[in-house]
Every structure is written in structure tokens, then in C-alpha cells.
Amino acid sequence: MVVLVFGFAALSVFAFPYLPDRYDPSTPIDLTTEATFVTPLKLARINRSYPACVNAVRAAGFKVEADTIDSSRPGCGMAQGLHLKQSNFVYAGGGSIRLTCPVMASLVRWELHVVAPLARKHLGSEVARVVHFGTYSCRNVNGALTGRLSAHARAEAIDIAGFILADGREVSLLRDWDGGGDKAAFLRAVRDGSCDVFRTVLSPDYNERHRDHFHFERGRWGICR
Ligand SMILES: [Zn+2]
Incomplete structure (x- = not known):
């Protein structure tokens, strides 16, 4: 387990700089590119952060x-x-x-x-x-x-x-x-x-x-x- 965690950390440091952005979970989502296996992580980030979401929509x-x-009715409105x-x-x-x-x-x-x-x-x-x-x-x-x-x-x-x-x-x-x-x-x-x-x-x-x-x-x- 320790080896795995260390291995992933090392991979993060050494490998991610060479990853295209759409495979790099640390970079902001680009909505114009096709989804990859890290897209759900990036989407979760814009679902949590309104400013990050607005930036992504505008960048696209x-x-x-x-x-x-x-709205005066409970549950309605935005x-x-x-x-x-x-x-x-x-x-x-x-x-x-x-x-x-x-x-x-x-x-x-x-x-x-x-x-x-x-x-x-x-x-x-x-x-x-x-x-x-x-x-x-x-x-x-x-x-x-x-x-x-x-x-x-x-x-x-x-x-x-x-x-x-x-x-x-x-x-x-x-x-x-x-x-x-x-x-x-x-x-x-x-x-x-x-x-x-x-x-x-x-x-x-x-x-x-x-x-x-x-x-x-x-x-x-x-x-x-
Ligand atoms: Zn409908």
C-alpha cells in the first residue's frame, strides 16, 4: 500500500507535467475536448465551484x-x-x-x-x-x-x-x-x-x-x- 501511494505520488510529480490537460486531473476542465477517464473528477470540481464552472463555460x-x-415557493428558484x-x-x-x-x-x-x-x-x-x-x-x-x-x-x-x-x-x-x-x-x-x-x-x-x-x-x- 505504502509503495502504491508513494508510487502514485511520484507519478504525480514526474508524469503529470507531460500529460495532455484532458488527462491531467489537476488542470481545469476544457469542455470543448472529448471526455476522458479524468473528466468526472474535473466535472465534480466545477459542480462544487460556481466561479470555476463559469470560467469553464465561458472558455468554451x-x-x-x-x-x-x-421564488416565494419553497424549493423553487435559482x-x-x-x-x-x-x-x-x-x-x-x-x-x-x-x-x-x-x-x-x-x-x-x-x-x-x-x-x-x-x-x-x-x-x-x-x-x-x-x-x-x-x-x-x-x-x-x-x-x-x-x-x-x-x-x-x-x-x-x-x-x-x-x-x-x-x-x-x-x-x-x-x-x-x-x-x-x-x-x-x-x-x-x-x-x-x-x-x-x-x-x-x-x-x-x-x-x-x-x-x-x-x-x-x-x-x-x-x-x-
Ligand atoms: Zn422537462
Whole structure:
């Protein structure tokens, strides 16, 4: 054991200076690079530190402003969050993108490592717009009158309804999920890929309420359906 610990310490001192940053747990996360086995360690750091998280989101090219949401209802609101001003896509349909910083960091990774490459692969186009149904909403899960609060009540979730491509084509969950062909293949690949970025991913396969959108949240439990 002692040998192991000493060995690791020696490795830290002598080997880490030569490691690329994405394999070096001591350097800040770069959200633009593909995940490696040290990514969970780096993500844990930005989940704990708002300033570190904001730096990571901005370094990835997202223009964001500090944001808070007050609510009179216990459990609702957002203490330290971000308001998205500009990213690689234009978000339309569901109002402002206001999310906690760790979820915004997930959105960075989702744009860069899930949506953009899958649109190129399956549809041969860039994505221009993302149609969404909103982020923050002080309500219960499934909009029920009773029960636990939705992750939307803490600005920790986003609902995505579809995409508008740079070449003008539209991809809609409602119309294209069961349509077969390239659009359906793209949407199903996005669902699967999103599970690497958001812990909770609900698609039209989950239930009737999600027939027209993906629900993404950081979540405590891993659900990918
Ligand atoms: Zn939702």
C-alpha cells in the first residue's frame, strides 16, 4: 500500500507535467475536448465551484451572464445560475435559457459533442436552431398538482422539441421520432448520446407526455429512456 501511494505520488510529480490537460486531473476542465477517464473528477470540481464552472463555460465560447431567480415557493428558484446570451445554436420557442451553471456546462458538451457531430453524420448539415420548451418553471414533476418538484423548478432541466438545420430542414420529435429514415436515426442517436452528458434523459420512448420533446436534467439518478 505504502509503495502504491508513494508510487502514485511520484507519478504525480514526474508524469503529470507531460500529460495532455484532458488527462491531467489537476488542470481545469476544457469542455470543448472529448471526455476522458479524468473528466468526472474535473466535472465534480466545477459542480462544487460556481466561479470555476463559469470560467469553464465561458472558455468554451458560450456568452453567459450571472443570473438568479427568486421564488416565494419553497424549493423553487435559482441561487447561482447563468443566462445564456449566445452559443453555437440559436434557442427559440421557449424563452430565455436560464440554467444552473453545471447544467449549462452540460449544454456546452451537448452542443459540441452530441448534437453537432450527429447532425453532420446523420443529416450532413450543421444545426442552426434548437426549438425548446423552456428551462425554468416552478412546478411539480409532470405538472401534477401534488408530488415532488420538477428539476425545472430549480432551473436544472431543459426541454428540447426539435432542430432547424443550416440547410433549412426541420427535425421535430413529434413528427420525426417514429418516421424512420435519417431524421429518426439522428433523433435516436441524440437521445443516446445525451445520456453521456445529462444524467436524466427522457424521450418519446419514456411516456406519452414526452412524445414531443426530450427532457434533460442533471438528476441524481441515471435514467436514459
Ligand atoms: Zn422537462
